[in-house]
Each structure stands twice: as structure tokens, then as C-alpha cells.
Amino acid sequence: MVSRAQPGVLAGWREVAIAPFRGLWSLVALVVCWDLYVRAHGFNVIVLPDPLTVARALIADWPTYMEKLGLTMTAAIAGLILGALLGTIVAIIAWSSRLASGMVAPLAIAVRTIPFIVFIPILSRLMGYNVKMEIVVVTMLSFFPSFVLVSSGLSGLPAAASDLSRVFGATRWRKLVLIALPAALPKLFTSIRLSSSRAVLGAMVAEFLTGLDGLGRLFLLARGELEAERALAAAVVAAVAALLLFHVAEWAERRVNARMS
């Protein structure tokens, strides 16, 4: 995607609003395929409802969906931010000591290989079925990418920048605050973008598995009562919200990148 040089705030908002729709034809095609598929097989609505039925279900109970969406997104965004902060803090600790950085190095492999979501049932056992657990789940999911990317940003500081802080007699702390952290900021925002969809996924899976209130639970109930159109409506709401979150994160990342380089 082409990023325009230094978008103003207004242009930026236009990008947030338009970017998701620029290649919309493919998503429209997807919906059309779904509709054609349902028609071709002559499914009845209990098996697989067509898009229009889902849309009707969505509009009929709009406030409920929005309320549940609010719960889910609150947990997802809170966890996303907490995880990013925690990842940054641990990355700073690792950066400030060679010993610590060597010891936490295996985490970099962990983030690439461990499907953390499979631990949600265990976390729910450990912490009980409550919103705190849901936020901790999302925090855990976003912690690892932030830690790894911020770490690589901090230690990948150009040699020239390090020299600068040395010749002007900066302490390690001032070097961190004035040079290393700002230089690593774009990486932090990249990690937030990469984690954004996992955050919504984590929150919904936690709700789905434990019956905590939110879109995931709506899903669970609709499925139990064979209301396929309600389950699908919840899915559509979650999908649109997750897409928007992703695009906001992407826009923020672009702005930070334009500002910091």
C-alpha cells in the first residue's frame, strides 16, 4: 500500500475511513458467493441462512449486538494496550542488562512457535471466570510480539546514535528516553497492528469457552439454540469491528512511521 508523505490529521482520518473500502469488491464478491451458495443448495435458514436473513436478524436486535460488542472490544483493547506496555517494559529491562537479555532470548522463538490461545482454558482455571481473566488472556497474546519487536528496535539502534549519546556524556537512562525508545516506537506500533486481530480473537474465545458476557457468549448461546442467523450476525459484527481495529492500528503505525523517520 502506498503511504502518502506526512498525511495531515484530516487526510489521516480519511485514510482510516476509506482504506478498509478501497478493495471492497473482493469482500462484496465473498458475500455474493455466500448468497449464491445458499440459493444453489436450497438450504433452509436453520442450516445456513442467506445474507439478507442475517442482516434482518442483526437489525432486529441491533442494541444487543452493540452492547456485547462494547464488552468484547473493551476487553480486547484494554488487553492489547496492557500487553504492549508490559512488552515494552520487559524489553527495556532486557535491554538494560546483558544477563536479562540473554535469559529472555528464548521468548523470541516462543512468540513464533507457541499457539498461546490453547492456554485460555488453563488461564480460566487459574483465574476464575471473570473479566480480569479475559483481559489477562489478551494481554498475554499481545505481550510477546510487543516484547520481541521493541527489543529488536532497542538493540538495533544505529551505531551513530549510540556514539552520539556517548560523546555528549549521556547516562544510559537518558540515552534510553531520548534516543533508543523513540527509535523503537515504530516497532511498538507494528506489534500492536499485528496483535490487533489476535486480541479480538482471544477475547471472543475466552467468552465462548467460559460463558463470560460479550459477543463470544452471544455466539455460544445462538449456537446452542440453533439460531444460525444470530450466530452469523454476531460473527459479522465481530468481523467488522476487528477489521476496523486493524485499520486504525495500521493508520496509527503509518503516522508514527512518517513522524519518526
Added chain:
Amino acid sequence: MIRQAPRGGAPLRAVGTLLFLAAWEAIGRTGLWGESFPALSTIGGVFVNDASRNLLLRALGRTAESASYGLALGAIAALLLASASSLWPRLRIGLDTLATGIYAIPTITFGPVFILVAGPEATPIVLSALSAYFPIFVALDSGLRFAPAAQRDLAAVLGASRARAFGRVDFPAALPAFVDGLRLAAPGAVLGAVLGEWFGAPRGLGVVIISSLQNVRIPQLWAAALLCVTCSLLAYVLLSALHRQAHRRYAW
């Protein structure tokens, strides 16, 4: 995506890992975090019992199978999408949106659709493919985009058609990137399979996790989760080896 490992030598890394495992064992033994956090040795003990070992290993086989099919399916989808946007650049924006969109949408929301369409048996495979294809698509797409220009020019000068140039030049050049994508996608494939099993598949590690949770069989719950981790670690290691091979043969 994430390439750069933090600094520090192998010994420190080993010490870090050992400390982590020791802390785990100690917390479990002392019951510091309650009985939901068993010691590693207790979890290992699950495998001593024949019945539970067989249960776990059969479930592992099932999940690994779904994940493999899912990875293969995801790879094919990624291949088609990336080839299409390479051959017909006009489609690119839309296909990009589709690929990113499906990535940005939580996999769980596709669950009910596929339970309905594909049935509970196939859902793990489909969800696995859905969470696996994105890293492959991204890697392949950038690999195809950065195929060596000189080679492509040569193909053009020799009068090769666009399709032939793609087959002879672009694609082999993108092969290492493709395998790299496979490697990064492996954990996602395992995760997708487990998610699919949570939606009501009859067998697999996901099923064991849920039933252990309901029957409060804590060590078995942990064992199943750790098997998921092992499975994706193994896939990652194997595909990394393949990646090195591909890189040696096809890298420029």
C-alpha cells in the same frame, strides 16, 4: 516478520530456559498458584498411565493431521491468491484487502459458518487453513514482487509470455520465501485446528482440553496444551530445515 533475535549467547539462553522450567516445577510442587498449576513432573506423570497416554497420543495424531491438511490447503490458497495478483496486477488491491481482511477477522467468527457448511469433522481443517494462509501469502507476495529484475528482463527479451516468465523465473525465485511463509504459518495451523475442535469436532487435542477442563483433570489439561505447543514447535523446526535447503538451492 520477526527475524532478529535479541543478543546474548547460547549459555545464557540455556540458563534462562532452565530457570523457567525450575521455577515452574517449584511453583507446582509448593502449590503456590493452587492445584490448577501442577508441577512439570506431575504433568509428565500423565504419560505413565497407559490409558491417558493413548488418549493423548491419538488426539495428537488427529490434531496434527488436521493441521497438516490445513497448512497444505492454506498454502494452496495463498499460492492461488499470490499468483493471481502477480499475473493480473489490477486485481492486487482487492486481493490484498481480501487477504488482510480474512487475517484481521478473528478466525472464531468463521467457526459457525464452517460447522454449518463443512460439518464438524472438517471444521478444524478449514479453520487451520484460514489461520495458516496469511503468513504464506505475505511471504509469497513479497517474494514474487522482488523477483530479480534482471532475470525477468531476460525472460522478456527472449519473448517469454507473462505466464511462462512467471513459471520459469518469478516462481522459483519466490520459493525460499514460500517455504519461509510455511514455517511462520505452522503454529497458526495448529491453533486453527484446535479452535475448530472447540467448535464441536469429535476428536483431537482441543476436545481433550475441553473435556479435561470440564472433568477437572488438571494434569491432563496441561499435558494436552503442552502437546499442542510441542506439535507446533516440531513443525516449525522441520520447516526451518526445509527452509535452509530451499534457500541454499534457490537463493540469489
Added chain:
Amino acid sequence: MRVAGIFKTFPLGKKGSVRALDAISFDMAQRELVAVVGPSGCGKSTLLRIIAGLETPDAGEVRIGADTPATLTARHRLGVAFQDHGLLPWLTVAGNIGLPYRLAGLPPDPARIAALAGMVGLSKFLEAVPRQLSGGMRQRVSLARSIALDPVLLLLDEPFGALDLVTRRTLNQELQSLWTDLGTTTLLITHSVEEAVQLADRVLVMAARPGRIHAEFRIDLPRPRDRALTNSLPFLNLVQAVSSSLDDASAASGEQTEPGA
């Protein structure tokens, strides 16, 4: 300032090594501007990095009055401008010029920063960020930054290296008065013999492998050295002499590496 018997050898590959500096000794009087010229790779940057305390010599010592490089940087009284200007992309011109204050933990003084920007002719660009500046403007920011803390010793590594000849001449003309007003002891590394002769009180010619001082020229031309002077015969003669000495130095330079040294 006194540089006494500096040796520095870098390992190269498995067995080889580069004798980057071999018995470098020279003195600098207060307020003196010494220029160093030499073929590429003769160890000029290494010498500067040692004097700045960024690299430790194998043998020898650097004294700046009673200070060592380490104590001088701890007192924040060293000024350095690097070969690649090394501005922080996310700071404005004012921010970059004021950076040494913040790195040293001193409160930045806006009036002083504005004055520094004025000295290098960038008064109108205080709020611009580096990406909005031309190459020459960036070099000037880097220069202003290097003198921000009123250094005891100023080290300049090819501050105009990336510039074309015309811009370079203009800058040299503009900055001459600044130089004499400032009166800081300065070590200037440059590729341009003309620049060295025009700006310096003394020119050192280095030869490579091992890096050593090949010749020394005292420049007793009157100041300011304007266009008229740089077109005059005495100036051209000196340039000629230094140039031919530089040619000798290049011819006398040894092999790239010395196996097993």
C-alpha cells in the same frame, strides 16, 4: 591537547589484522584549528574516535589539558560532528541542536538554540524536521549541535563530505567567521586539500597501512581567507605542496593487510 604515541590494530578475518594507527603523536595549541588529510582508509576516523573516547587505543594516550576523553565527555565539554550527520529524524532542527543539553541533563536554553541556528544560517528552519532539509542544511545542523555545549575541543569528521564542491565552498566561506569568533580548539578531518588549507592553522598529512603522520604544514596565511586570498599564489602554492605530499603519502601506503601480525 596532546596525542601521544597512539597505536591501534583491528583484527581482520581469521588471521590478518590492520594496523590502523601506528605511533601517532602531535600537539594542538589552544584555539588552534588542525586539519587532517590522507588517503581513504588511512585511519582518520579511527584517530578521531580515539580522541573522542569512542575507541580505546592499544597503546598511547590522549590528554585534553588535564582531562582524558572520558572525563571530558563526563563534563559534557566535547563537541563532535560525525561523517554522516546523524540527526535524529523525529526531532526538529531546534530539538536536534538542543539534544546535547538534554543528553547531558541540562535544561535547553531556547535563546541559545536560536542563536546557534542563526550562526549556521538556519533561523527560519527551527521547526523543520531533518527530512525537510537539504543535505547541506543537515550538515549545518550537525555543526550547530556539535558546538552547542561550548566545547573545549571540537572534532569534525568530514563535516562537508557529502556535499558538492560549490556548496562546500560557500559553506566554508560562510563558516569562516563563525570559526574565528568561536575560537574553539578544533580537529577537522577532510578529503579536500583546499578546504584544509583554507580553514586550518596547520595541516597533517597521513599515510595508510600503517596509519601514520607523513608530513605537516603550517599555514601562515592571513585571515579572513576570502575568495581573493584563495585565488592568490601563496594559497595555491600551499595547496600544491600539500597535494603532492598527499600523493607521496598514497604511494608510500602499504598492503591492505598484514597476515599474522
